[in-house]
Amino acid sequence: MKLLFIIFLGVGLGKASVAKSQTLPMNQKKLVKVVVAKPVAKSVAKPVVIGVEARHYNYLEPDMSIPVNHTGLLFGIWSEWYWENSLSQGKLYGNVLYGDLDYQGSVENQNTQVVTPHSAKTTDLIVKINSNIIFDLNKFIYIFAGGGFRYLYDRGVGSEFYTRTGNWVYLPLGAGFNYEKFSVDIEYDLIVYGSIKSNLSEAISTLPDLTNTQTGYGLLITTRYRINEFWALYGIYEFWNLEKSNLVTVSAKQYHEPMNSSQSFGLKLGYHF
Numbered sequence: 001m002k003l004l005f006i007i008f009l010g011v012g013l014g015k016a017s018v019a020k021s022q023t024l025p026m027n028q029k030k031l032v033k034v035v036v037a038k039p040v041a042k043s044v045a046k047p048v049v050i051g052v053e054a055r056h057y058n059y060l061e062p063d064m065s066i067p068v069n070h071t072g073l074l075f076g077i078w079s080e081w082y083w084e085n086s087l088s089q090g091k092l093y094g095n096v097l098y099g100d101l102d103y104q105g106s107v108e109n110q111n112t113q114v115v116t117p118h119s120a121k122t123t124d125l126i127v128k129i130n131s132n133i134i135f136d137l138n139k140f141i142y143i144f145a146g147g148g149f150r151y152l153y154d155r156g157v158g159s160e161f162y163t164r165t166g167n168w169v170y171l172p173l174g175a176g177f178n179y180e181k182f183s184v185d186i187e188y189d190l191i192v193y194g195s196i197k198s199n200l201s202e203a204i205s206t207l208p209d210l211t212n213t214q215t216g217y218g219l220l221i222t223t224r225y226r227i228n229e230f231w232a233l234y235g236i237y238e239f240w241n242l243e244k245s246n247l248v249t250v251s252a253k254q255y256h257e258p259m260n261s262s263q264s265f266g267l268k269l270g271y272h273f
Contacts, residue, residue, distance in 0.1 A: 055266030094129035189218035212245035
């Protein structure tokens, strides 16, 4: 019995010794750091573009006895802000154009009602602001829709001229194509409300200041070439067609704003940041 007890004791101590040799002390273990990935909120890209532009501008009233033209260069500044969230994406953009134009038209003698050709300078200011929501059809083609506002200030140089101001609210609808460094946008602007105010009393004190409603449409085509990460060059063409306004009757005489159109084309330079 003593011999059997000694054998069992030896085997038990041996197993304990082996088990102990297979278990390393904590200071000898190779520590493995387990990193648990945390969800990262999606950053909202808000690239901003600012720039300058130059355009050749032409305004035409074709139905006058002597057609009226305003022609010359307009210079301006512009900006775009692209925004994005979990539900949609879009763009807020606008520009300001200003310049002194060459006026070719006519003046009417209020006593004799004789119309004679006339040339002068006229100052024009045009302001636009748009906001669109953009829908991607695929990685190259997108469509957009939104709302916009256009403001016009026009004042000829000379006592025979008066100030004209216009306000138009419109719906910009369009599509675009974007491939690597090149993109093109085509935008149709449907005017839903428009008005023209003519301060006739500035030229002839006995005449009233009039406000006429006037609608129509616009077209804007913009191409872009991305030079590098920061700079881009744009080509632009813009056309507006305004219909003959409503008639306003004052002292048995009717007044209206004639049908007119304007078009401009030029270059823009933009800086992205």
